[in-house]
Amino acid sequence: MPIVFNAERRAWALQSGGMTYGLAVDQAGRLRHSYFGSLLPRLEDLPRTSDPYLPLRDRFFPWEPPEGPTERYEYPPWGGMYYHEPCLKATFEDGVRDVRLIYETYSTKGDERIPELVVTVRDPHYPLRVHLHYRLFEELDLLERYAVIENAGRAPITLEQVLSAVWHLPSKHDYRLTHLAGRFAAETQVCREPVSVGKKVLESRRGNTSHHANPFFAVDPGNATEEGGTVWFGALAWSGNWKIVLEHDVWGVLQVSGGVNDFDFAWHLAGGESFETPTFVGGYTQEGFGGASRSLHRYARDHVLPREGSRPVLYNSWEATYFDINEEVQGELAEKAASLGVELFVVDDGWFGERNDDQRGLGDWWVNREKFPRGLGPLIERVHSLGMSFGLWVEPEMVNPDSDLYREHSDWVYHFPNRPRTESRNQLVLNLAMQEVQEHLFTVLDGLLVENDISFIKWDMNRPFSEPGWPQAPKERQRELWVRHVRGIYDILSRLRKKHPEVAFESCSSGGGRVDLGILRYTDQAWTSDNTDPFDRLRIQEGFSFVYPARTMMCWVADPGLWAKNRTAPLSYRFHSAMMGALGIGSDLLRWSAEEMQEAGRLVEQYKQIRDVVQEGDQYRLLSPREGETTAIQYVSRDRSRSVIFVFRNPHQFLDPAPSVYPKGLGERSLYRITGVDEPRSGGALMGHGIEIPLEGDLTSTIIELSETQRE
Numbered sequence: 001m002p003i004v005f006n007a008e009r010r011a012w013a014l015q016s017g018g019m020t021y022g023l024a025v026d027q028a029g030r031l032r033h034s035y036f037g038s039l040l041p042r043l044e045d046l047p048r049t050s051d052p053y054l055p056l057r058d059r060f061f062p063w064e065p066p067e068g069p070t071e072r073y074e075y076p077p078w079g080g081m082y083y084h085e086p087c088l089k090a091t092f093e094d095g096v097r098d099v100r101l102i103y104e105t106y107s108t109k110g111d112e113r114i115p116e117l118v119v120t121v122r123d124p125h126y127p128l129r130v131h132l133h134y135r136l137f138e139e140l141d142l143l144e145r146y147a148v149i150e151n152a153g154r155a156p157i158t159l160e161q162v163l164s165a166v167w168h169l170p171s172k173h174d175y176r177l178t179h180l181a182g183r184f185a186a187e188t189q190v191c192r193e194p195v196s197v198g199k200k201v202l203e204s205r206r207g208n209t210s211h212h213a214n215p216f217f218a219v220d221p222g223n224a225t226e227e228g229g230t231v232w233f234g235a236l237a238w239s240g241n242w243k244i245v246l247e248h249d250v251w252g253v254l255q256v257s258g259g260v261n262d263f264d265f266a267w268h269l270a271g272g273e274s275f276e277t278p279t280f281v282g283g284y285t286q287e288g289f290g291g292a293s294r295s296l297h298r299y300a301r302d303h304v305l306p307r308e309g310s311r312p313v314l315y316n317s318w319e320a321t322y323f324d325i326n327e328e329v330q331g332e333l334a335e336k337a338a339s340l341g342v343e344l345f346v347v348d349d350g351w352f353g354e355r356n357d358d359q360r361g362l363g364d365w366w367v368n369r370e371k372f373p374r375g376l377g378p379l380i381e382r383v384h385s386l387g388m389s390f391g392l393w394v395e396p397e398m399v400n401p402d403s404d405l406y407r408e409h410s411d412w413v414y415h416f417p418n419r420p421r422t423e424s425r426n427q428l429v430l431n432l433a434m435q436e437v438q439e440h441l442f443t444v445l446d447g448l449l450v451e452n453d454i455s456f457i458k459w460d461m462n463r464p465f466s467e468p469g470w471p472q473a474p475k476e477r478q479r480e481l482w483v484r485h486v487r488g489i490y491d492i493l494s495r496l497r498k499k500h501p502e503v504a505f506e507s508c509s510s511g512g513g514r515v516d517l518g519i520l521r522y523t524d525q526a527w528t529s530d531n532t533d534p535f536d537r538l539r540i541q542e543g544f545s546f547v548y549p550a551r552t553m554m555c556w557v558a559d560p561g562l563w564a565k566n567r568t569a570p571l572s573y574r575f576h577s578a579m580m581g582a583l584g585i586g587s588d589l590l591r592w593s594a595e596e597m598q599e600a601g602r603l604v605e606q607y608k609q610i611r612d613v614v615q616e617g618d619q620y621r622l623l624s625p626r627e628g629e630t631t632a633i634q635y636v637s638r639d640r641s642r643s644v645i646f647v648f649r650n651p652h653q654f655l656d657p658a659p660s661v662y663p664k665g666l667g668e669r670s671l672y673r674i675t676g677v678d679e680p681r682s683g684g685a686l687m688g689h690g691i692e693i694p695l696e697g698d699l700t701s702t703i704i705e706l707s708e709t710q711r712e
């Protein structure tokens with residue numbers, strides 16, 4: 001039984017394949033956390049929930065909370081003597097700002113595949129209820145958590161902090177944190193550091209997920225490796241202001257809380273209304289950081305993404321033509337792309353309004369007749385006749401002040417009276433908290449999809465929020481905009497998907513500024529980074545892969561010199577780097593030589609042969625681009641019959657030979673053939689003895705393909 005309740009102890013255990021999560025009601029009726037770790041076969045093994053320091057309290061620490069100094073609550077409200085990061089902070093109508101939550105009831109739902117526990121707690125005096133949801137993914141050792149705050153009375157309640165969940169780790173003093181930080185063109189950099197006493201806050205206050213931090217954490221006891229050791233980890237499904245707080249105290253208590261950022265947040269919860277938090281998925285593994293990532297990848301593919309199946313090879317003309325686009329040149333590029341085997345042709349920025357640069361036009365989503373005198377129809381037809389589908393770039397949340405939309409609706413942007421409207425990339429953010437703005441965007445986008453045969457939308461978002469005012473709303477509702485904006489995007493996307501189920505979407509925000517498990521419920525892939533340098537990409541993509549599966553990681557083959565000025569990687573290296581995710585091409589194909597076109601065609605063909613392994617398989621980061629000069633990333637099909645290893649030789653010195661690579665995840669006794677090598681070898685031999693890599697010279701690369709010839 002995956003969810004067990006012990007009535008006598010008033011305790012629950014959620015049991016997955018390799019993990020147990022436990023909670024219980026204490027004598028005072030409060031919900032306490034009891035356990036999060038390796039599988040406990042018997043419920044009796046669950047630790048009692050009381051604070052181990054409690055017996056010492058009266059002698060040594062009388063000023064600590066009556067429950068003891070290391071109390072662990074399942075969803076702690078701010079009230080009484082609670083000083084750690086709370087999950088819930090609220091003010092009642094009469095001004096009381098102290099919230100208590102005691103156990104009321106529980107239920108189980110869901111199905112055998114994903115059983116769900118809902119525990120309801122309530123304030124003993126005020127009509128406030130909190131429903132705590134736990135959805136268990138047994139095979140993945142993952143638990144989804146979210147909370148629903150219900151105002152069961154009539155008087156409004158102001159919510160000031162509503163987190164999704166807190167994860168409690170066993171008391172210990174030398175934990176280590178792994179997280180993803182970055183900046184524009186250098187997103188998702190893996191950072192690893194000791195967890196010291198105090199608080200570490202990972203967050204965004206920019207309105208989007210942000211380039212600067214990604215809503216993910218992994219904590220280990222300091223000795224986990226890529227392939228082994230205990231790791232607790234989690235990721236938030238939210239695309240706006242978020243925070244993850246690690247709070248570590250001198251008792252060794254470590255709690256990791258996360259959800260919508262409470263900074264500048266307030267929610268007016270009227271009588272009868274509920275507030276649902278985003279999901280915070282957490283997991284436990286003994287298979288190191290790689291194991292954590294593989295779990296999250298499977299979770300994203302099987303339970304988060306809106307569609308099954310591999311992503312097509314795309315061409316995007318942005319880096320080839322920038323704003324200088326027209327029907328003729330796009331058509332020529334399409335011819336070239338089709339001859340390479342590209343399956344989806346995407347026109348980027350510049351096709352609409354008066355959009356000749358980034359100064360004007362955003363908001364005016366009508367086709368620019370100077371560039372496309374006959375509309376988009378003839379280009380789309382040409383693309384189709386070449387056997388490709390057609391995609392288009394939009395940036396719906398934004399407006400340039402120099403646009404018809406802004407001239408008509410200057411009050412549709414976030415702004416404060418008596419304050420400037422700070423522009424970034426010459427644009428302002430539309431107020432999606434407003435229902436009429438949402439309606440307008442849905443109508444415009446729906447119109448585009450109805451009028452044109454479009455299969456793919458790249459949804460961009462090129463600036464963070466500033467002056468987040470919503471003067472039209474009642475004062476007590478104005479700070480809801482942070483959440484309402486994100487919900488607005490989710491809502492528009494889900495309406496569009498419903499009406500146009502054949503259309504796929506890509507999440508973009510100046511590259512990887514909006515990549516998270518929230519947006520990936522509504523989009524099929526994400527633009528990983530504007531930085532398309534294939535060597536820089538190895539590190540960006542490695543960090544991305546800590547959380548998100550290869551299928552969602554859009555990678556373009558780019559022309560050399562665009563990002564790293566003096567770096568000219570061979571075409572094959574550029575392809576190999578981009579073939580580790582969803583492959584795209586962003587180069588100016590009109591300048592490619594016949595030889596380059598031929599080689600590229602072969603590589604696209606090779607990608608199509610291996611893409612199911614890359615996009616659907618398990619990933620092993622064999623050699624990290626952060627360590628050493630050789631990078632190796634492996635993918636293994638779920639049935640272990642095929643595997644692909646990408647190996648890159650990066651700038652190195654002293655004629656050092658490349659190290660061998662040691663594949664993972666193969667069947668020990670199965671026989672595998674390496675493409676191009678006659679003699680098959682057992683999985684055990686390949687994994688134990690390794691494969692020699694005959695790569696010489698900087699920026700060289702190769703792909704090793706393994707296929708099973710005999711099953712163990």
Ligand code: GLA
Nearest residue numbers: 318348349508509510511530
């Ligand atoms: C952003 C995106 C790019 C491109 C431009 C267009 O920077 O990340 O890929 O679409 O906008 O203006």
